[in-house]
Amino acid sequence: MANVVIPDAELVHSYINGDENALSILIKRHQSKIYGFIYSKVTDRDISDDIFQDTFIKVIKTLKSNSYNEEGKFLPWVMRISHNLIVDHFRKNKKMPMYRETEEFSIFSIMTDNSPNIESRIITDQVENDLQRLIEELPDDQKEVLQMRIYQDLSFKEIADLTGVSINTALGRMRYALMNLRKVIDKNKIILTN
Numbered sequence: 310m311a312n313v314v315i316p317d318a319e320l321v322h323s324y325i326n327g328d329e330n331a332l333s334i335l336i337k338r339h340q341s342k343i344y345g346f347i348y349s350k351v352t353d354r355d356i357s358d359d360i361f362q363d364t365f366i367k368v369i370k371t372l373k374s375n376s377y378n379e380e381g382k383f384l385p386w387v388m389r390i391s392h393n394l395i396v397d398h399f400r401k402n403k404k405m406p407m408y409r410e411t412e413e414f415s416i417f418s419i420m421t422d423n424s425p426n427i428e429s430r431i432i433t434d435q436v437e438n439d440l441q442r443l444i445e446e447l448p449d450d451q452k453e454v455l456q457m458r459i460y461q462d463l464s465f466k467e468i469a470d471l472t473g474v475s476i477n478t479a480l481g482r483m484r485y486a487l488m489n490l491r492k493v494i495d496k497n498k499i500i501l502t503n
Contacts, residue, residue: 317338360394
């Protein structure tokens with residue numbers, strides 16, 4: 310009887326009846342599917358983390374208030390909640406005063422001159438486009454660490470936790486990413502100045 314898989318519906322029932330552990334089993338069981346779904350839509354780990362947490366806050370509130378009635382369809386129900394939160398996120402962000410339609414934080418958005426002229430804006434955009442193109446050429450694991458560090462400002466510990474590797478591996482990937490970037494920059498004689 311060691312490997313008995315308790316059905317979702319039974320775990321939901323146990324949780325509603327006060328077994329807190331039942332929810333953590335449900336979260337563990339479905340988190341990679343739900344998180345993967347969220348990340349595929351927003352492609353930003355911080356935002357995905359927030360939406361994932363908000364999804365389960367909603368799940369908990371609904372279950373605690375006894376208004377859950379999706380008998381046996383726990384995962385599709387949770388996916389629907391996360392989908393609605395993703396839609397809300399994009400709706401909210403359309404209203405935010407961002408000068409570009411991407412979630413990416415621009416390296417240069419904090420380096421703006423008080424009186425930017427068109428020429429310096431064009432140069433900045435060009436440098437940023439070059440940098441983005443170079444980053445795209447990196448192997449996926451290096452690209453991921455570099456983007457998390459530069460664009461999302463995560464610590465190496467956070468990067469290690471999120472990617473499931475040791476801090477040394479995360480540091481190593483960052484080192485290789487920077488070495489590879491330097492090689493490409495030298496090879497193509499690209500001058501990253503603005």
